[in-house]
Amino acid sequence: MTDILRTQRTPWHLWLVGVLSLLWSGFGGYDFIQTTTRGEVYMRESGFGDDMIAYFNAMPAWMYLPWTLGVWGAVIGSLLLLARSRWAVHAFALSLLGAVVSLIYSKFINPPPALPPELAMMEWMPYVIALIAAFLLWYAWTMAKKGVLR
Template identity: 45%
Template sequence: MIQTVKTPWHLWLVAGLALLWNGFGAFDSFMSLTQGDPYLRSMGMTEAQIAYFHRFPAWMSVAWVVGTWGGLAGAILLLLRRRWALWAFGASFVGVLATIYYTFIGSPDGAEVMGGNTAMTGVITTIAVLLIGYARFMTRRGVLR
């Protein structure tokens, strides 16, 4: 006999907010990579920041895409009540860590050029960790299948 677990109301709230949050990140990375400088200028970036983006090594671009699109995939999988959401959020977190590493340690001027925005970096990291924790909690409770 298969036992079904009722979906808690907060799953829809968390998944919806995660979809909005990660949807913007995925949109931003897509527009940055496809529209380039005009999009980056429209987002208020300086010429030095745009030049910094142009110097990204290939692995950094991949990490950024994994971070943003992994989060979007995780949100969609959470909405679909799939346990793969945990893995997608995990991949997103690895992408976030890689971008933080490159900005603050791996590049000679990343933190300076990008303004050392540690507050936003902290928010992004915290949300990524919370989404992993939430997906793990929902998986253990049997809500995600």
């Protein structure tokens, strides 16, 4: 009976990954809120020009679904990971789905205009976001499989 109730001890790296994930996804949540509520003002403050703002404003309404899943799935997944909940796996899976759909849209279906040289590294961000989302899903799945997540 005690074996059934026993769970794995929480490894130190769960707290590290959880906190870093929450910081990372928290910034994504901040960016989401600022972009959707302040719009052009926030984008200009972030260094985007007229062509990038026009591109964003022309984004089809259906793209808000993967964007929302990607951002808020990661925030919720991070919180669930820190709470040692097995539901973190599902939240990170939704986040990865959103990130991959957003990546496909922005890189293959409707690429954005070229960024100014000072923002050129941002062209890699959709790949970085998808890789981090994949890592977080793998990590949560591994922790759930080991019995660390309940």
